Amino acid sequence: MTRLSVNINKIATLRNSRGGKIPNVLDAAINCQKFGAEGITVHPRPDERHITRKDVYDIKPHITTEFNIEGYPSDDFIKLVTDIQADQATLVPDEPGQLTSDHGWNTVKHHDFLVDVIGRLKAAGIRTSIFVDPDLHAVEGAAKVGADRIELYTEPYATMYPLDPDKAIAPFIDSAKLARQLNLGINAGHDLSLKNLKFLIDKIPYIDEVSIGHALIADALYLGLKNTIHEYLECIQP
C-alpha cells in the first residue's frame, strides 16, 4: 500500500515570510499525522528559506509515523540526518540557489560520491532514497550505488498529464518496472496533486511512498488541512 508523506516545507515558507511562529510548523507536523499522513517530509535547504535545522530537531520527537528528510548530501546534511536518526534520507542533486528541485541524479557520473554518502547513511541505519528522473540508466545506477529506494521525480508527469495521461505515465511505468526488478523500493514526488495522483497510483500501484507538499498545502487553503489529507488518501487508498 502506498504511503502518503506530507511535505511541510510551505508551512515554513508562510511562517518565515513574517518571522515569528505563525503558522506553527511543529503543530502542522503533529496534526498532519493526526489527520492520517503516514509520514512527514522536510527539505532543510542550506539557505533555510523554509524548513530550518531547528525545525528538524523540534519535529523529530513528535514523529509517530516516518520522518523523511530531503537534501543535497553535504557533510552538514549527513550530520543532521544521522544526529536525529531520520527514518529516510532522500538525496537530491540540488544546487544551493535552486528555486526548487528540478532534476534527478546522474547516478552514473556521480557513482563514487553516491556510494560514499549512501555507505555513511546505511552505517547509521538510515534508509536511503535517490531522487532520479524516469530514466532507465539513472535507475540502474541507483541500484549500483546501493540505494534502498529511488524517488521518481514526477514534475514531467504532472506537466504532461493534462495533455496526454498515457504519454505522461509511460516512462514512469518503465522506470518503476526496472526498479522493482532491481529490488529497489519506489518513492515518487514533485508536483503531484489531486488532479494527477490517482492515475499515477492506478498505473503503478506498487509505489511505496508519495511525498506531496506544494499542491497539498495550496489545496488546504480552501479545503482545510484535515479534509485535504483525507482527499489525498482517497486518491491512494480508494
Ligand SMILES: CC(=O)[C@@H](O)[C@H](O)COP(=O)(O)O
Ligand atoms: C525533492 C522534491 O521534489 C521536493 O520535495 C522538494 O523538497 C521541493 O522543494 P521546495 O519545497 O523547496 O520547492
Ligand SMILES: NCC(=O)COP(=O)(O)O
Ligand atoms: N519529494 C517531493 C516532495 O517532498 C514534495 O514535492 P512537492 O509536492 O512540494 O512538489
